[in-house]
Amino acid sequence: MAQTRTATGARDASDARIGSAARVRGRIQGQGNLLVEGHVEGNVTLRGDLTIAEGATVTSEAISAQAVHIAGSLEGNVTASGAVRLASGARVRGDLQGSSIVIDDGARFSGKLDCEFDLPPELGGASQGEARGRASNVSGARR
Amino acid sequence: MPSNMSSVTVIGRTTRIHGRVTGAVDLEVQGYVEGEIAVGGDVTVDTQGLVGASVRGRNLLVRGAVRGDLVGDESVLLEAGARVVGDVRAPRVAIAPGALLRGYVQTGDVEATTPRASRTQAAARPVVVQPVARAAQPIQRAAAVPVATPARAQPVPVAVAPKPAPKAQVVAASRRPPPPVVPALRSAKGQIAKKKER
Amino acid sequence: MASTVIGAGITIEGEIATDEDIVVAGTVRGKLTAKDSVTIEHGATVEADVVGGSLVVGGALTGNVTAQERVDLQSGARVIGNVKAARVTIADGAQFKGSVDMDV
Numbered sequence: 001m002a003q004t005r006t007a008t009g010a011r012d013a014s015d016a017r018i019g020s021a022a023r024v025r026g027r028i029q030g031q032g033n034l035l036v037e038g039h040v041e042g043n044v045t046l047r048g049d050l051t052i053a054e055g056a057t058v059t060s061e062a063i064s065a066q067a068v069h070i071a072g073s074l075e076g077n078v079t080a081s082g083a084v085r086l087a088s089g090a091r092v093r094g095d096l097q098g099s100s101i102v103i104d105d106g107a108r109f110s111g112k113l114d115c116e117f118d119l120p121p122e123l124g125g126a127s128q129g130e131a132r133g134r135a136s137n138v139s140g141a142r143r
Numbered sequence: 144m145p146s147n148m149s150s151v152t153v154i155g156r157t158t159r160i161h162g163r164v165t166g167a168v169d170l171e172v173q174g175y176v177e178g179e180i181a182v183g184g185d186v187t188v189d190t191q192g193l194v195g196a197s198v199r200g201r202n203l204l205v206r207g208a209v210r211g212d213l214v215g216d217e218s219v220l221l222e223a224g225a226r227v228v229g230d231v232r233a234p235r236v237a238i239a240p241g242a243l244l245r246g247y248v249q250t251g252d253v254e255a256t257t258p259r260a261s262r263t264q265a266a267a268r269p270v271v272v273q274p275v276a277r278a279a280q281p282i283q284r285a286a287a288v289p290v291a292t293p294a295r296a297q298p299v300p301v302a303v304a305p306k307p308a309p310k311a312q313v314v315a316a317s318r319r320p321p322p323p324v325v326p327a328l329r330s331a332k333g334q335i336a337k338k339k340e341r
Numbered sequence: 342m343a344s345t346v347i348g349a350g351i352t353i354e355g356e357i358a359t360d361e362d363i364v365v366a367g368t369v370r371g372k373l374t375a376k377d378s379v380t381i382e383h384g385a386t387v388e389a390d391v392v393g394g395s396l397v398v399g400g401a402l403t404g405n406v407t408a409q410e411r412v413d414l415q416s417g418a419r420v421i422g423n424v425k426a427a428r429v430t431i432a433d434g435a436q437f438k439g440s441v442d443m444d445v
Binding site: 151152153154155156157158159160161162163164165166167168170173174178182 | 343344345346347348349350351352353354355356357358359360361363367371
């Protein structure tokens with residue numbers, strides 16, 4: 001999945017890739033997608049998707065992107081507007097927030113998951129306290 | 144399926160249990176359990192199952208709704224349709240597409256693979272979370288919740304803040320001495336200075 | 342097959358309520374309420390007040406029993422408590438200590 005449109009100037013101008021030999025320290029910001037195959041230390045803010053490939057390592061206080069797919073290792077918190085997926089080889093430590101979160105069997109993970117949904121009313125329903133900071137979540141919930 | 148009644152336990156769809164369920168065998172919940180579940184066998188929370196309890200068992204399979212912590216001696220699998228608010232701990236944890244979880248997750252091997260000073264967080268977690276339970280909020284639930292299992296309260300509410308903070312501080316304290324280590328980080332208020340040396 | 346089965350090896354301490362039937366082969370302490378039949382199997386231990394549509398006891402039961410229709414204490418049953426039901430049978434070989442009220 002990685003190799004496409006890298007060397008050619010034809011690639012989507014907003015896409016980026018940090019190759020396996022590369023090491024980046026500092027903040028990364030972008031409009032498009034980012035594929036990390038190498039090593040990144042620093043915060044990442046993307047409009048597009050972030051993929052942390054197998055073998056890649058990312059250390060970051062804060063990552064925000066659309067969809068986030070992790071097959072490598074990550075230490076840091078993720079805030080995704082889209083889906084977050086940890087593949088089975090992933091090693092992740094940090095909190096994850098996304099529209100949906102999938103952890104494949106075999107992934108190693110330690111952290112908090114934050115997903116917007118309501119429990120059935122029998123179990124307390126929306127439990128607004130848990131949705132703190134995201135009013136949109138609670139708006140439709142019973143109270 | 145279970146024709147040998149004595150070894151299979153099923154909490155049927157219209158059955159509600161308030162209390163503790165313990166034992167050495169498997170358990171299937173299609174109904175409602177509030178309180179605590181701790182068995183030596185596998186626990187299945189079916190699609191219609193509603194569990195307001197901490198659940199401990201060998202392998203936990205959840206397709207229904209749970210408010211409470213899930214601890215699997217071997218695994219915890221959340222399948223499509225699962226809705227869980229609580230912490231999940233097991234050597235193997237899998238969350239399938241369509242399953243929803245709010246809470247901390249800890250897989251068995253994580254500690255071993257990331258030996259870092261901030262590991263103490265793990266221990267701190269439950270402690271951080273519980274005192275925060277806001278008594279004011281879950282009023283609607285009060286009627287249905289006579290047995291107050293503390294861990295179930297609201298595992299998540301305030302967790303966002305506590306976590307990064309201690310982490311950053313620990314790191315900052317230990318790694319800070321030569322202040323301007325990384326020029327590129329000036330905008331990050333030293334937080335990402337928690338780089339690891341390789 | 343009953344909708345709810347408390348198997349041998351399971352202990353429930355608390356309240357159980359169901360709109361259907363229930364079979365207990367394990368241990369229940371607290372309170373047990375069913376709209377349909379309640380079966381306490383041989384080997385089961387129930388220390389609870391039991392309310393049901395009907396009740397069959399083959400195991401050990403300590404507690405007061407109320408059934409809409411009937412209560413049958415089978416041979417081998419050990420029951421301590423008061424029984425209230427329209428019809429009550431106590432089989433030869435059942436142990437029973439308590440009062441019977443068939444006034445319902």
